Amino acid sequence: MKRFSIILLCVVMVTTAFVAGCAKKEEPLAKKAAMLLSGPANDGGWNQLAYEGLMTLQNEKGFEVALTENVKQADHLQLLRNYANQGYKYIIAHGYEYGDALTTVAEEFPKVTFIQIGGVAHNNKNLNAVLFTSAEAGYITGVLAALMTKTNKIGLVGAVEIPSIKADFEGFKKAVADFNPNARVIEAWTGSWTDIAKGKEAALAQIAQGVDVIMANGDAANHGAAEAVRGTNVLYIGWSRDQKEYAPDNHIVSNVQSVSAILVNLVDKGEAGELKGELHIMGYKEGAQYLSEFGPQVPESVRQRVMQVVQDVIDGKITDFGGGQ
Amino acid sequence: MTEILGVLLSANFAFASIRMASPLLLAAMGGLFSERAGVLSLGLEGMMLSGTLAAFLGSYYSGSPWVGLLAAAAAGGVVALVYAAACVTFRANQVVAAVGLNILAVGATGLAFRGAFGVTHHLHRAPAFQPINVPVLSDLPVVGPILFRHLFPVYLAFLLVPVVIFVLYRTTWGLKLRSAGENPLAAETLGVKVERMRYTGIIISGLLAGMGGSLLSTGFISTFMEEMTAGRGWIAFSAIIFGKWTPIGTFLATMLFGAADALQLRVQALGLAIPYQLLLLFPYLLTLCALVLVGRTQAPAALGTPYERMGGSRK
Amino acid sequence: MTAHEPSAARRSSGRIGPALRGIASSLLTPILAVLAAFMVGSVVIGVLKVNPLLAYGHLLRGAVGNLGQLTTTLVSSIPLIFAGLAVTLAFRASVWNIGAEGQLYMGALLAVWAGTALRLPAGLHLLVALAFGAAGGSLWAAIPGFLNARRGLNEVITTILMNYIAIWFVAYMIHYPLREPGWNPQTSQVLASARLPILIEGTSLHAGIILALAAAAVVHILLTRTGLGFAIRMVGANRQAARYAGVNVAAVTVVTMALSGALAGLAGASEILGTRYRLLEGFSPGWGFDAIAVALVGRTTALGTILGALFFGALRTGANVMQASTGLPVVAVYFIQGLVVLFMIAGSAANFVRKSAERRKEAGTVDRDTGSAAIS
Structure with a gap:
C-alpha cells in the first residue's frame, strides 16, 4: 500500500505540472462550424451522415470544424453556449431533441447562426430548422x-x-x-x-x-x-x-440522404446573408x-x-x- | 387472441426463442460459476461486450469465426481476471468493481473499434458462424427445424447445461467451488483454497460470457457496433437469481426471457394496435410476475462477501 | 493466530492518529486513484494520436475552466447527488437498489405531469411537483422493497427488471397520453410556477443544487442521529441481530427502499423542473447506474456521495469540451471513468480489508436469512 501511494504521488506531481502548463485560450475565428450529435459519429446512419456533412464543410468550404458526439440531453444548453462563446459562426445540432436548448441559446447569441437538422425549431432570425422530407x-x-x-x-x-x-x-x-x-x-x-x-x-x-x-x-x-x-x-x-x-x-x-448537400446549401445562403431563421424542408426537389x-x-x-x-x-x-x- | 396462440404454437417461435436465449444462456452459465463461488456476476455485461468486439476483430483479421470465438473467450477472461483481482485479491466491493468494469468495457471497446476502423461509411463485416444441420436429427418433423439447425455456439450453450450440472454437483471440484460460496471459512479449514476457487469461478464466467458475446458479432450478426450487447449481461445476471442459482433454473429463466422477447416481436408483426413501447416492456414484466410466483430465492450464503483467508497472511 | 498481531498493532497505531489524518488519508486515495487512471488513460489517448496532456488540459478547462463550465458541472452533478444518496441510503440497510434509473424515470414522469397539468400558485406548485417526483420514485422503489420483505425476492433482480419497465412505460406515456401536439414526441413544458429558479443569470445553475445538498444533510442526520437511521444501520449490519433486538426488519426494509426511491425520484424531478422543463425519451444518460459508482466511490457516506457526484459530473462535462478541442471521442472518458473506479478499489483495498475485518470481528459474520445479496 505504501509503495502504491508513493508511485501514485509521483504521478500526481508530474501530471499536475503538465496540466497546469497547457491551458490555452481560444481565438475567435470567422469560418468555424461546430456540430452536436446525440450518438457516435461512426453509427453508419443518422449521426454519421451529419459527420460527413461536417467534413464536407471542412474539406470543401474551408471551415474549421469541431464535433461533440454522444451528447446527453442535460448538456445541450452548455455545449451550445460554449461553442457560441468560442466564436463559432455556425452551430449545427443534429436531432429533434435540441429544439428547446437551441431556442434559448439562439436568443442569447444573435450573431451566431444555429441550425437544427431533423427538428422544427426556428425563430425567423438566427435559428434555422431543416427537415428531411x-x-x-x-x-x-x-x-x-x-x-x-x-x-x-x-x-x-x-x-x-x-x-x-x-x-x-x-x-x-x-x-x-x-x-x-x-x-x-x-x-x-x-x-x-x-x-x-x-x-x-x-x-x-x-x-x-x-x-x-x-x-x-x-x-x-x-x-x-x-x-x-x-x-x-x-x-x-x-x-x-x-x-x-x-x-x-x-x-x-x-x-x-445527404446532410452534406443541406449544409453546403445553408452555409452558402448564410455566407450570402440570406439565411433568415426559417424552416427549410428539403428532399428530392432540393437534391438532399x-x-x-x-x-x-x-x-x-x-x-x-x-x-x-x-x-x-x-x-x-x-x-x-x-x-x- | 387466436393469432397470438398461433404464434405460440409455431415452430418459428420456438426456434427464435432458443436463438434469442442462447447468448443469455452462455453468459448465465458462466455467471453461475462465479456466483456459486461467492462472487457476484454483475460484470457479465462488460465481459460480454468485450467478447463481442474481440470475436469481431478475431474473425475479421483471421477470416475465421473460430478464431473470433477464442478471442472472445480470451477477452472475457481478461476482463474477468481484472474483476477477480479486484474482488478476491483486493477484496473490493463487488458491485462497485463490476460497475467500474462495465463502464470501462464500454469505453475500451468503443475506443478499440474506432482505433481499428476510424469513422468510415464502409460496412465492416467479419465471417460469422453458419448453421450446422445435425445429420438425421435436423430432418425430423417439428423438432428438427427447432432444435437441430443452429449455430455452433448455440449448441454449445445448451450442451453446457448438463455439463454444468455435472461439474457443480457431481465432482469434488464442484463441491469445493460451492463450499467457497456457502461457507468459505469452513471450506478453508477442510483444505479448499477459497481464493483460487473464486478466481477460477470468475474466469470461467468471463470465458463463457465472452463466447456469449461472440454470438452477437460473429454469430447471428456479422458486424460490430458500440454497446451492441444492449443490456444482455444484466439479463443473464438476473436469470441466475431467478433460477435460484441452479443450472436448470437459470436455463429455464433464460428460455423464458428469450421466448418472451421472441413473442413480443411476433406480436408486433401481427400488427395489432398495441403501442410498441408496451410490448417492449413485456418480457421484463413477465419475468417480474413469474418471479413473484416463484417466490423466495436463496443465494449462496457467502455471496458478495469478500473472503479473508484465515491467518490473515496478506502482507 | 499470531499472524494477526502485526496488523492489529498497525490498527491501534492508526487510531492514535488525529482525526485530521484520517480525513487526509481518505481523500488521498481517491485523488491518487484519479491520477493513476489518467496516467493509464494517457497511454490510450496517445495511441489515438492526441497529446494526452493537452487532452487533460481541455478536460480540466471544460470541467471548471470558467463560470459556465463550472455551473454545468454543478448542474450535471445534481441528479447524481440525489441518485447517489438513494443508493447510499439503501446500501446502509444492506439493500441493493440497482433501480435508481427506473425510479428517477418515474419521478420525472410524475413531476412533469404535476408541473404541466396542475394549476397552483408559484412556489406551492413547485413543491407539489417535487413531491410528486419523490412519490413516483418512492412508490416504484417500495414495490421491490415490499417484495423483498414479504416474499423474500432479491431486490437486485426486481429493481433491474423494474428499470426496464419504467423506461418503456415512460416512453409510452411520452408518445401517447402526455404527448404535446406537434412534431416532437415530448410532453408539454412545465409551467413557470413549477420550475426550479435559476440561481445565476445566464447559466443553467438551478436551485436543485441547494435541494441536493439539503438532501445530503438530511440523509446524514437520518443515518446518524435518528432512531430510524439506527434501525437501518442495524438491519444493514446484521438482520438476525436486528430482529432479536426487536427491530421490524420487514418494515425497515420497505421504508428504506421507499426513502431511497424518493431520493432517486427527486433526481429525475429536479432535472425536469430545473433544466429541461419537459420530458423526452432517453432524458437520463444513465444517472441511476452511475449513481452506484458515485455512492461507492463516496464510501456510502452523504459527504462522499456529494464529492463523487461532483467528480463524475466534472468528468462528463469536461469530456465534451475535450472532444470539441481535440477530436477525442467521448468514450475515452468512459474508459477513464471506469479506470478511476477500479483504481479507487485498488487503492482503498488495504484500508477496506482492515476495516471490514474489524467490523466482522465486532458484529459476527454477516448473515442474512432473506437470501439477498449481502455485500459488506
Whole structure:
C-alpha cells in the first residue's frame, strides 16, 4: 500500500505540472462550424451522415470544424453556449431533441447562426430548422415496395420512434395503400439504436409472417434487417445511405440522404446573408434526398413508375404523404 | 387472441426463442460459476461486450469465426481476471468493481473499434458462424427445424447445461467451488483454497460470457457496433437469481426471457394496435410476475462477501 | 493466530492518529486513484494520436475552466447527488437498489405531469411537483422493497427488471397520453410556477443544487442521529441481530427502499423542473447506474456521495469540451471513468480489508436469512 501511494504521488506531481502548463485560450475565428450529435459519429446512419456533412464543410468550404458526439440531453444548453462563446459562426445540432436548448441559446447569441437538422425549431432570425422530407421518401420507397411484393405483406423495421422515422413509415404506408391496396404493411420497433440482434429478430419475425419486402430505418435496425434478409428471397430497402453492401443480393433501393448537400446549401445562403431563421424542408426537389440505383430484381416497368412518382413529388403533383413531413 | 396462440404454437417461435436465449444462456452459465463461488456476476455485461468486439476483430483479421470465438473467450477472461483481482485479491466491493468494469468495457471497446476502423461509411463485416444441420436429427418433423439447425455456439450453450450440472454437483471440484460460496471459512479449514476457487469461478464466467458475446458479432450478426450487447449481461445476471442459482433454473429463466422477447416481436408483426413501447416492456414484466410466483430465492450464503483467508497472511 | 498481531498493532497505531489524518488519508486515495487512471488513460489517448496532456488540459478547462463550465458541472452533478444518496441510503440497510434509473424515470414522469397539468400558485406548485417526483420514485422503489420483505425476492433482480419497465412505460406515456401536439414526441413544458429558479443569470445553475445538498444533510442526520437511521444501520449490519433486538426488519426494509426511491425520484424531478422543463425519451444518460459508482466511490457516506457526484459530473462535462478541442471521442472518458473506479478499489483495498475485518470481528459474520445479496 505504501509503495502504491508513493508511485501514485509521483504521478500526481508530474501530471499536475503538465496540466497546469497547457491551458490555452481560444481565438475567435470567422469560418468555424461546430456540430452536436446525440450518438457516435461512426453509427453508419443518422449521426454519421451529419459527420460527413461536417467534413464536407471542412474539406470543401474551408471551415474549421469541431464535433461533440454522444451528447446527453442535460448538456445541450452548455455545449451550445460554449461553442457560441468560442466564436463559432455556425452551430449545427443534429436531432429533434435540441429544439428547446437551441431556442434559448439562439436568443442569447444573435450573431451566431444555429441550425437544427431533423427538428422544427426556428425563430425567423438566427435559428434555422431543416427537415428531411422523410414522408415523401417513405412514400417513394413505399411505391416500390407496393409494386414489388408478391405475398402482399411488407415489413417496416424501426429503431426508436422518433419523428423522422415515424413520418417515413406513415408516408410508406400511404404509398402502399395508394398503389397496392391489397398489401398489408406491418411495423416493428426494436427500441434500440445499438441492438443489431434485435433488429434482425424483428425482421425474422416479419419474414415468418410472410413478408417479402422489408424497409428498415435507424442504425441498428438497418444492420439487423439486412442480416435477416441475406440468404433469403426477401427484398431489402435501405435508408440514409446506399446500403447495397449491407445485403447485395436483396437490396432493391435505398433512400439516400445527404446532410452534406443541406449544409453546403445553408452555409452558402448564410455566407450570402440570406439565411433568415426559417424552416427549410428539403428532399428530392432540393437534391438532399435521392434514390440509389435499383437492384437487378426491379423490372423496367416498375422503375419507370417509381421514377414517375419521384418526378411527381418533385413537381409538387403529389403532396399527401400520410400527414407527416 | 387466436393469432397470438398461433404464434405460440409455431415452430418459428420456438426456434427464435432458443436463438434469442442462447447468448443469455452462455453468459448465465458462466455467471453461475462465479456466483456459486461467492462472487457476484454483475460484470457479465462488460465481459460480454468485450467478447463481442474481440470475436469481431478475431474473425475479421483471421477470416475465421473460430478464431473470433477464442478471442472472445480470451477477452472475457481478461476482463474477468481484472474483476477477480479486484474482488478476491483486493477484496473490493463487488458491485462497485463490476460497475467500474462495465463502464470501462464500454469505453475500451468503443475506443478499440474506432482505433481499428476510424469513422468510415464502409460496412465492416467479419465471417460469422453458419448453421450446422445435425445429420438425421435436423430432418425430423417439428423438432428438427427447432432444435437441430443452429449455430455452433448455440449448441454449445445448451450442451453446457448438463455439463454444468455435472461439474457443480457431481465432482469434488464442484463441491469445493460451492463450499467457497456457502461457507468459505469452513471450506478453508477442510483444505479448499477459497481464493483460487473464486478466481477460477470468475474466469470461467468471463470465458463463457465472452463466447456469449461472440454470438452477437460473429454469430447471428456479422458486424460490430458500440454497446451492441444492449443490456444482455444484466439479463443473464438476473436469470441466475431467478433460477435460484441452479443450472436448470437459470436455463429455464433464460428460455423464458428469450421466448418472451421472441413473442413480443411476433406480436408486433401481427400488427395489432398495441403501442410498441408496451410490448417492449413485456418480457421484463413477465419475468417480474413469474418471479413473484416463484417466490423466495436463496443465494449462496457467502455471496458478495469478500473472503479473508484465515491467518490473515496478506502482507 | 499470531499472524494477526502485526496488523492489529498497525490498527491501534492508526487510531492514535488525529482525526485530521484520517480525513487526509481518505481523500488521498481517491485523488491518487484519479491520477493513476489518467496516467493509464494517457497511454490510450496517445495511441489515438492526441497529446494526452493537452487532452487533460481541455478536460480540466471544460470541467471548471470558467463560470459556465463550472455551473454545468454543478448542474450535471445534481441528479447524481440525489441518485447517489438513494443508493447510499439503501446500501446502509444492506439493500441493493440497482433501480435508481427506473425510479428517477418515474419521478420525472410524475413531476412533469404535476408541473404541466396542475394549476397552483408559484412556489406551492413547485413543491407539489417535487413531491410528486419523490412519490413516483418512492412508490416504484417500495414495490421491490415490499417484495423483498414479504416474499423474500432479491431486490437486485426486481429493481433491474423494474428499470426496464419504467423506461418503456415512460416512453409510452411520452408518445401517447402526455404527448404535446406537434412534431416532437415530448410532453408539454412545465409551467413557470413549477420550475426550479435559476440561481445565476445566464447559466443553467438551478436551485436543485441547494435541494441536493439539503438532501445530503438530511440523509446524514437520518443515518446518524435518528432512531430510524439506527434501525437501518442495524438491519444493514446484521438482520438476525436486528430482529432479536426487536427491530421490524420487514418494515425497515420497505421504508428504506421507499426513502431511497424518493431520493432517486427527486433526481429525475429536479432535472425536469430545473433544466429541461419537459420530458423526452432517453432524458437520463444513465444517472441511476452511475449513481452506484458515485455512492461507492463516496464510501456510502452523504459527504462522499456529494464529492463523487461532483467528480463524475466534472468528468462528463469536461469530456465534451475535450472532444470539441481535440477530436477525442467521448468514450475515452468512459474508459477513464471506469479506470478511476477500479483504481479507487485498488487503492482503498488495504484500508477496506482492515476495516471490514474489524467490523466482522465486532458484529459476527454477516448473515442474512432473506437470501439477498449481502455485500459488506
